Amino acid sequence: MDNMYKELTNGLKMPRLGLGVWRVEDSQAADAVEWALEAGYRMIDTAKVYKNEKGVGEGIRRSSVPREDIFVTTKLWNDDQGYESALKAFDDSLERLGLDYVDLYLIHWPVAGKYKDSWKALEEIYASGRARAIGVSNFHQHHIEDLMTTATIKPLVDQIEIHPTLTQEPLRKYLDDESIAVEAWSPLGQGTILETPELVKIGEKYGKSAAQVIIRWHLQNDIIVIPKSSHEGRIKENFDVFDFTLTPEEIKQINELNIDERLGSDPDSFDF
Numbered sequence: 001m002d003n004m005y006k007e008l009t010n011g012l013k014m015p016r017l018g019l020g021v022w023r024v025e026d027s028q029a030a031d032a033v034e035w036a037l038e039a040g041y042r043m044i045d046t047a048k049v050y051k052n053e054k055g056v057g058e059g060i061r062r063s064s065v066p067r068e069d070i071f072v073t074t075k076l077w078n079d080d081q082g083y084e085s086a087l088k089a090f091d092d093s094l095e096r097l098g099l100d101y102v103d104l105y106l107i108h109w110p111v112a113g114k115y116k117d118s119w120k121a122l123e124e125i126y127a128s129g130r131a132r133a134i135g136v137s138n139f140h141q142h143h144i145e146d147l148m149t150t151a152t153i154k155p156l157v158d159q160i161e162i163h164p165t166l167t168q169e170p171l172r173k174y175l176d177d178e179s180i181a182v183e184a185w186s187p188l189g190q191g192t193i194l195e196t197p198e199l200v201k202i203g204e205k206y207g208k209s210a211a212q213v214i215i216r217w218h219l220q221n222d223i224i225v226i227p228k229s230s231h232e233g234r235i236k237e238n239f240d241v242f243d244f245t246l247t248p249e250e251i252k253q254i255n256e257l258n259i260d261e262r263l264g265s266d267p268d269s270f271d272f
């Protein structure tokens, strides 16, 4: 990891560490976003289905950080997939956010029979300048290969479930080879792995928490990471990860916690 940003293939600089806001109430989202921007975050990851785009937009407007310094991601929900409906859903997201562009618009899940038409809409939105980058989420290699049979623009990002117990090495290797940036969702394993003795022990060496160790593990693996918290102290804690470096042995030890266990659905069998 050489700096705080990863350059996407179109030259756009994407922060490597952002705030995720799934399960943050709309009424709490503005506070969370404002705390994060104060703490140094420059990226917020929301989605239509999180029902908090309004609060996210309010937090952005409340903060003293200029809009152009903030990287905002939102996502196209499954019910809205298809060409016309995706165009409309995007307009609605912008309106709820109160923004005139987003930095990244993602297809949230690979809805069979629909994601290729949705992608055409995203390509058009990208061409209009209202999304500075477009990408996918929860796409396996075969979904991307299938998408590329009709796409003219290759996704710039794939946001997938990754944490120390689901390291996704084969998919990450494919994405790297394709120059598609890898972004991790549920990077802390939704908080379920923060008492793992190996992680706690590594943290003790640096005076850091297991959450900070995991975030560092993502960053040092060139994975963009969006830990969620709605607590000010934890939001700050999760950004305080730029003053220590895990050794290659520690990275390897964390890699070995992998048990290929998903917390979310498999993109090949989701039913929503």
Ligand SMILES: NC(=O)c1ccc[n+]([C@@H]2O[C@H](COP(=O)([O-])OP(=O)(O)OC[C@H]3O[C@@H](n4cnc5c(N)ncnc54)[C@H](OP(=O)(O)O)[C@@H]3O)[C@@H](O)[C@H]2O)c1
Pocket (backbone or CB within 6 Å): 019, 020, 021, 022, 023, 045, 046, 108, 137, 138, 159, 160, 184, 185, 186, 187, 188, 189, 190, 191, 192, 194, 209, 211, 212, 226, 227, 228, 229, 230, 231, 234, 237, 238, 264
């Ligand atoms: N594309 C997709 O399909 C998809 C799916 C899931 C998630 N996401 C994105 O990824 C983001 C992150 O994933 P996630 O929200 O599922 O889970 P996560 O970031 O792995 O974990 C969040 C959980 O960990 C707790 N936590 C956070 N920091 C902590 C700390 N320093 N110490 C102790 N506990 C801590 C949080 O509690 P508190 O909030 O109570 O602090 C929350 O319960 C989401 O918010 C969303 O933006 C995308």
